[in-house]
Amino acid sequence: MRVDIVTLFPDYFSGPFACGPTRVAQEKSGLSIVLTNPRDFTHDPHRTVDDYPFGGGPGMVLKPEPVFSAVESVRTPGSWVVLLSPQGRQFTQPVAEELSRKQHLVLICGRYKAVDERVRAGLCQDELSAGDFVLSGGEAAACCVVEAIARLLPGAVGDEESVATDSFSNGMLDAPYYTRPAEFRGMKVPEVLLSGDHAAVARWRRREALARTMRRRPELLAGQVLDQEERNYLMHEIEKEFSNGKEERS
Numbered sequence: 241m242r243v244d245i246v247t248l249f250p251d252y253f254s255g256p257f258a259c260g261p262t263r264v265a266q267e268k269s270g271l272s273i274v275l276t277n278p279r280d281f282t283h284d285p286h287r288t289v290d291d292y293p294f295g296g297g298p299g300m301v302l303k304p305e306p307v308f309s310a311v312e313s314v315r316t317p318g319s320w321v322v323l324l325s326p327q328g329r330q331f332t333q334p335v336a337e338e339l340s341r342k343q344h345l346v347l348i349c350g351r352y353k354a355v356d357e358r359v360r361a362g363l364c365q366d367e368l369s370a371g372d373f374v375l376s377g378g379e380a381a382a383c384c385v386v387e388a389i390a391r392l393l394p395g396a397v398g399d400e401e402s403v404a405t406d407s408f409s410n411g412m413l414d415a416p417y418y419t420r421p422a423e424f425r426g427m428k429v430p431e432v433l434l435s436g437d438h439a440a441v442a443r444w445r446r447r448e449a450l451a452r453t454m455r456r457r458p459e460l461l462a463g464q465v466l467d468q469e470e471r472n473y474l475m476h477e478i479e480k481e482f483s484n485g486k487e488e489r490s
Contacts (some may be wrong), residue, residue, distance in 0.1 A: 243274070243389075246314075253273075257273055257386070261387065262391075269393035274314065278307050281309035290351070301356055302351055302355045311363050316344060319346050321365050324370070326372070326374055336385070339385070349382055369381070412450065413449060416452070418430070451477050454478070
């Protein structure tokens with residue numbers, strides 16, 4: 241898999257891609273990351289890549305010519321070109337899985353007030369947002385996209401089963417985890433995790449994942465298929481939360 245990143249700040253990526261699963265994916269999983277600077281495709285002495293917006297208003301706009309030239313220098317018929325923008329669709333784990341099956345990604349990192357709209361309309365097949373907040377540019381979002389994809393590639397993570405149980409991989413948040421010691425500052429590991437009963441542990445983790453998702457991200461439960469026992473468990477947890485809330489208010 242090849243990822244081309246079009247960025248005005250290629251040095252931004254020197255650290256993040258040299259460690260963790262992204263580094264391993266480059267060494268063992270055939271991941272290739274190439275950085276391209278739109279300034280290299282300008283034709284004036286100042287290497288200008290931005291200009292004032294038509295119609296007036298504050299801020300500067302990233303010009304279309306250098307971005308088009310940068311993308312066209314690396315694009316192939318099989319490329320999937322993505323603009324990283326706060327106006328794009330939300331980048332989620334299912335989207336990461338979708339993109340990990342592409343052979344060639346081109347990620348365009350925006351900068352300044354905006355990117356000329358013709359970049360989105362004339363170059364891109366996709367537009368992704370890292371969340372409902374604003375960054376100075378798309379570089380941080382590109383790091384998130386690349387790492388999320390890299391750890392899905394075969395060999396990038398030592399225990400691939402671990403990846404399959406991460407939060408969002410099954411549409412929910414993950415259960416809590418513990419390690420040694422069994423008691424720390426008065427806080428004990430749940431007895432079921434010390435029992436050696438793998439079926440009981442699996443049931444506990446499933447229930448804890450459901451309860452944690454219900455409390456923190458209830459909208460994720462809309463896509464879950466629950467059996468009657470799980471529905472009863474969630475109803476019990478909801479009643480418990482309601483009772484606790486009443487006690488706190490009183």
